[in-house]
Amino acid sequence: MSLIKTLPPEVVNLIAAGEVIDSLAAVVRELIENALDAQATRITIALFPEIWRVTVTDNGQGMALSDLRNCAKPHTTSKIKHLDDLGKITSLGFRGEALHSLTQVADLSISSRCATEDNNMGWFLHYNAQGEPQSQKPISIAPGSIITVDNLFGKMPVRRQGLPNISSQLKGVQTIIENMALCHPNITCKVLQNERIWLNLSPGKTAQHILPQLLKRIHFNDLQFVEQEVENFPNSKIELLLGLPDRCHRGKADWVKVGINGRIVRSLVLEQTILTAFSRTLPKDRFPVCFIHLQICPSQIDWNRHPAKVEIYLNSLDLWQDKISQIIEKGLILSPHNLSVMAQNERVSKLLKVSEAKGNYQVNSQVSDESGLIELKAVGQVNHTYIVAEHSNGLWLIEQHIAHERVLYENLQDKWELEQIKTPIILTKLSSEQVEQLEKIGLEIDRFGEQNWAIRTVPKLLAKREDCQAALLELSLGGDLQTAQVALACRSAIRNGTEMNLSAMQDLVNKWKNTRNPHTCPHGRPIYLSLEESSLALFFRRHRVIGKSHGI
Structure with a gap:
């Protein structure tokens, strides 16, 4: 049968x-x-x-x-x-x-x-x-x-x-x-x-108008929206909505989302690309708010994989990973386009524009430098800790230690340099795990007696520091190369309480604003506090005087 x-x-x-x-x-x-x-x-x-x-x-x-x-x-x-x-x-x-x-x-x-x-x-x-x-x-x-x-x-x-x-x-x-x-x-x-x-x-022009309706603690100004065409792919573009890392983040990766041609999909590879792009910009155990929407030629996608159409085959996956990393980097830089605060407060913007037209109140648009970044001029120091930097629409307070830490960390990422030293540094009573850790980050280390170890190469930043031995002990305590770079940057950065002249402050500000992730230090702390002209006008109620004098 x-x-x-x-x-x-x-x-x-x-x-x-x-x-x-x-x-x-x-x-x-x-x-x-x-x-x-x-x-x-x-x-x-x-x-x-x-x-x-x-x-x-x-x-x-x-x-x-x-x-x-x-x-x-x-x-x-x-x-x-x-x-x-x-x-x-x-x-x-x-x-x-x-x-x-x-x-x-x-x-x-x-x-x-x-x-x-x-x-x-x-x-x-x-x-x-x-x-x-x-x-x-x-x-x-x-x-x-x-x-x-x-x-x-x-x-x-x-x-x-x-x-x-x-x-x-x-x-x-x-x-x-x-x-x-x-x-x-x-x-x-x-x-x-x-x-x-x-x-x-309610509807909006972009996802930046939608997300604050979904997450009530996130405001429009906490977000950055960027879109760009994709070269060599006709009618393709990427839209990025990211939460600025110094303003918003989550306890889990529930708002790391990827959309393709109008539908949210599951793509572990692309989601991991997003998380990697935000590496060392957020506090420990925190995750970004980020939505990537790819609009791609249909021939590059196979939707016919899952009944709910949430899993797909995507051609040229490596290319899209690169494009996502690039646009996130673009969204994090300190360009006038990314920091257009005047557009965020329409009422004050209109009042100040009317005043400017009457000739009684001068308001400048955001000015950029040769590299397209916001132009910042160091004008002073507060408590030997905060650099006061002026720009065309207000001023910023920049904490010098963590701004320098961000600069050093990215330099170490780009070029991890080790230097041979004439006199080895002797460390005692290292465990096998500590020795393995120092070898893992590239240091040359040899046994020197029964319980001693000789370190013959050290990171270049440490070579001439008096606390080099203490720093090496700290580096031996665990973590990957990235963790070691963060620790080294933190130890080597300018200390708060250090007096700086205007030239040194300007040099640091220029280097910091050119970093890839200038919003936060590698530990996730916000680096600067923005005091924009529109906010100052609101606080000092200048808009009321302007409005009254101009019949608004």
Whole structure:
């Protein structure tokens, strides 16, 4: 007797549906993607988790009656038509599985009106488990669609019982919506839970306008947005949204996100590239806030790897790693574009511009030096600790020790130099682990007697220091080469309390502002405090006088 038999169609459909629709979040994901593909700009999501119902309303193109009759049948889609289309996918959905899968695991009904048809009438259809219309009737509706999924997993009670609790599922829904909003900042999105507003996201030009709505402790000014075209890749660009490391960071890597062509994806390689780019800019055990959005030619991507389309094959992965590292470095430099504080306070900006036009109050735009970085002029020192640096829109207080530490650390990264010394330095009672550590960072070390060790090469920064022996003992206590470089930079940097003349201060400021990560020291401490002209005008209430004198 044959043991291998063909499964009944209803079993096959249920198995396939379980791969696509496995939670409330999956329902929301699929319906949002359909709305975005229909060019919707407003999406409303109504959740009734206790009764397993989801309704998604959009103002997209809608569907004609003929499309409504076919849209829930298996493998029906308007996104692709031929095999070759799999290599040029520009839509979020393309498999034609989502709506049919919903008919397998829930009750599905759709109300829709096609925006391109002249009549003012839409249609309501309810579908059976085969995805065929069970009933239909004309209705009065605005252009767009209303899709209702009811009694989710009612046909699969074991699946429903095995799902996480409602709170966990809603967290999954929230993540889906947050990811959608970052990738599509122009969308207005409202989420209701049991008819009460849960999320209400306003649209913006970029993800920089969206993230502060999602993370309430992060403000617009804490973020930096950069975008650039990608050479040799037509119609490709990278968008970067990063939290400035001296202003915001997280206790876990939950806001290190990668988006590709409008969808957040999982890419351990690209996520690790982001984390590496922020190395030694954040405090210990803290992680960056960073969103990278790659807009790439569809031929470079294979989406057909995972039912939820969150895992992909990406061609030229090494190239994209390099591009991501470069744009993060670009986003961290101290350029006037990155530090345009005047644009962050529109009211003060307008007041000062009016005053400037009247000739009574001079306001300069940010000035850059020859390298394109903000121009800073050292004008003094406070408590032999802080350098006061003036620029065209205010002044900064720069802590001299950690600014110098950042300079030295990056120099050591770029050129780790060891120097042969005439008289070896003797260290006693080193453990085998300490000896191994000194060898690991490149030092030449030999046994010199029973419990003594002779160090014959030392880092160049230490060669002429009186505390070289103590520094070597510190370096022997563990960590990789990077840790050793941080310790060496910290020990060798100018101490707070050291008096500096203007020339030395200016030299340090110039070197510091040219570093790759000038916002924080290698331990993650902020290096400078900004006092911008707009903030000073607000504090001293000069804008009120300006406004009154100019009729504002």
